[in-house]
Amino acid sequence: MDRDIFKTLCAGVVFTKKNFTPATGFLPKEENTKSQPSKADGLDKPKRHKKKKKKNKNAEQRKQEFGNLEDFEQLSSYGVLPRLIENIKKAGFAEPTAIQKEAIPVMMDRREIMACAPTGSGKTAAFLIPVLHYLREPRNNGFRALILAPTRELAKQILDVCKQLSVGIGFRCHYIEKASTATSKFGPKSKKNFDVLVSTPNRLVFMLNQDPPLIDLSNVQWLVIDESDKLFEAEGSQNFRDQLATIYKACSSDKVRHALFSATFAFDLQQWARKTFHNVVEVTVGASESGKRLAIRDIIRKGIEPPVLIFVQSKDRAKELFSELIYDGINVDVIHADKTQLQRDNTVASFEAGHIWVLICTELMGRGIDFKNINLVINYDFPTTAVSYIHRIGRTGRAGRPGRALTFFTEDDLPNLRSIANVMRRAGCPVPAYMLKLGRPSKRERKRTVPVKRKHISTVRHDGTQKSKKRKVDQPNNVNTGESSTLNDKSNETNRRGHQKMKPKKGNKNKKTKISKTPVNENIEA
Numbered sequence: 001m002d003r004d005i006f007k008t009l010c011a012g013v014v015f016t017k018k019n020f021t022p023a024t025g026f027l028p029k030e031e032n033t034k035s036q037p038s039k040a041d042g043l044d045k046p047k048r049h050k051k052k053k054k055k056n057k058n059a060e061q062r063k064q065e066f067g068n069l070e071d072f073e074q075l076s077s078y079g080v081l082p083r084l085i086e087n088i089k090k091a092g093f094a095e096p097t098a099i100q101k102e103a104i105p106v107m108m109d110r111r112e113i114m115a116c117a118p119t120g121s122g123k124t125a126a127f128l129i130p131v132l133h134y135l136r137e138p139r140n141n142g143f144r145a146l147i148l149a150p151t152r153e154l155a156k157q158i159l160d161v162c163k164q165l166s167v168g169i170g171f172r173c174h175y176i177e178k179a180s181t182a183t184s185k186f187g188p189k190s191k192k193n194f195d196v197l198v199s200t201p202n203r204l205v206f207m208l209n210q211d212p213p214l215i216d217l218s219n220v221q222w223l224v225i226d227e228s229d230k231l232f233e234a235e236g237s238q239n240f241r242d243q244l245a246t247i248y249k250a251c252s253s254d255k256v257r258h259a260l261f262s263a264t265f266a267f268d269l270q271q272w273a274r275k276t277f278h279n280v281v282e283v284t285v286g287a288s289e290s291g292k293r294l295a296i297r298d299i300i301r302k303g304i305e306p307p308v309l310i311f312v313q314s315k316d317r318a319k320e321l322f323s324e325l326i327y328d329g330i331n332v333d334v335i336h337a338d339k340t341q342l343q344r345d346n347t348v349a350s351f352e353a354g355h356i357w358v359l360i361c362t363e364l365m366g367r368g369i370d371f372k373n374i375n376l377v378i379n380y381d382f383p384t385t386a387v388s389y390i391h392r393i394g395r396t397g398r399a400g401r402p403g404r405a406l407t408f409f410t411e412d413d414l415p416n417l418r419s420i421a422n423v424m425r426r427a428g429c430p431v432p433a434y435m436l437k438l439g440r441p442s443k444r445e446r447k448r449t450v451p452v453k454r455k456h457i458s459t460v461r462h463d464g465t466q467k468s469k470k471r472k473v474d475q476p477n478n479v480n481t482g483e484s485s486t487l488n489d490k491s492n493e494t495n496r497r498g499h500q501k502m503k504p505k506k507g508n509k510n511k512k513t514k515i516s517k518t519p520v521n522e523n524i525e526a
């Protein structure tokens with residue numbers, strides 16, 4: 001395969017973590033909380049804490065302390081206004097996402113929070129609902145909630161959700177477009193008839209740094225920092241620290257509480273929050289299946305350029321995903337082995353003709369789809385070998401055209417991630433350093449991640465007779481492609497045909513073991 005095309009193919013990996021045991025880490029920082037640390041000094045380099053021998057509270061204990069929000073109706077038991085609950089429902093939120101289940105009760109309790117959940121998991125509503133509940137009603141006391149976001153686009157998105165949830169309650173939610181107009185609108189001499197401010201740090205800091213400051217934040221009671229990881233990345237850690245110090249200082253009310261939301265937390269950010277926030281509650285929600293669903297919906301919501309091919313691991317997974325996406329207003333279809341050849345042909349023809357935008361398929365079925373203009377391949381389920389990965393992403397970027405591939409992975413896929421990272425690296429793609437640091441999968445891990453299936457094994461006896469019996473072998477769920485032979489990645493233990501290597505049984509040299517001649521395809525669930 002052409003190196004440049006391959007490079008294009010490999011670009012883009014979506015990261016998701018596995019095991020949706022909601023809320024893993026809960027850690028109230030210090031039980032005997034000292035007075036709140038000085039705000040300016042809290043933003044210096046975090047001092048190392050002496051390790052306290054204190055058990056992290058597990059999800060169960062945390063649940064006992066704060067409870068989980070199992071459905072939005074339950075919000076009425078917190079005294080949430082019926083109108084706010086109605087607005088939540090009108091926004092199409094039928095039930096809380098995992099991070100909402102965890103974070104809302106904590107914030108309802110006015111506890112400071114550091115919440116980590118994957119992208120697209122509903123973090124915005126997770127902080128807006130308790131913040132708006134706390135504000136209760138519009139007041140003319142100036143901004144009482146400040147939400148920081150890394151980009152204008154994100155800030156505006158948050159503003160939109162905030163306005164949507166405020167319908168009929170009347171909160172005045174604002175975004176600073178221009179510092180000059182903002183001064184007369186929100187400055188100390190204004191009527192202070194506003195409630196929520198969503199902003200990027202730059203503009204806000206500019207206004208705060210004027211003498212006298214052009215905006216008054218002394219009545220802010222919730223300071224939320226959304227996408228804090230991106231803020232640190234985008235602005236440069238030190239720069240953002242300084243900006244945050246200015247904002248933090250300006251939010252001088254005794255009542256102010258802080259919330260940090262992010263998809264990932266860098267170590268020093270985490271340390272800083274632990275040191276600076278008051279008795280902070282940490283909530284981490286990993287993503288698994290529901291994370292994948294949210295992520296794919298998020299991709300669709302942000303706009304896709306058809307045709308898009310989505311690979312899943314089995315026909316059941318294909319059916320499942322199809323039933324999830326069919327109601328999302330996109331032209332989606334699925335091909336799997338339970339469909340007749342005629343149905344499959346019709347589906348592929350419709351896909352080719354552009355009537356179907358998104359086609360879900362298993363790898364095996366995907367082989368029948370060989371046209372040149374697929375724009376995006378999504379590996380919804382992680383390919384179990386590098387060969388399989390190459391085969392799948394090879395559906396896009398064909399015949400010299402550009403293409404993109406996105407691969408979702410969960411914690412369970414980590415053992416195989418290193419192989420994929422190697423493929424990307426060899427193709428000249430930038431690969432995150434941590435991926436390359438991942439160890440090679442142990443034998444046990446390889447076994448765990450490659451689905452096991454019963455196959456016919458023929459054992460040829462020394463006397464020439466043949467005994468056929470069923471034995472568990474690793475499912476050879478990869479397929480040979482022309483491209484794969486250049487890779488020679490031994491870590492996958494596949495031979496040149498893409499079959500899992502079989503080793504003869506130890507201690508019986510007289511017996512030769514071989515895989516029966518049954519074509520691989522017939523044994524793979526398609």
Ligand SMILES: Nc1ncnc2c1ncn2[C@@H]1O[C@H](COP(=O)(O)OP(=O)(O)OP(=O)(O)O)[C@@H](O)[C@H]1O
Pocket residue numbers: 092093094095096097100117118119120121122123124125263298301
């Ligand atoms: N409870 C819910 N039920 C259904 N959809 C929801 C729910 N909460 C949020 N959503 C929707 O999920 C999508 C992603 O939500 P949101 O933007 O808040 O995620 P996020 O975690 O902040 O993602 P990012 O990190 O990319 O900003 C949005 O379209 C939002 O409307």
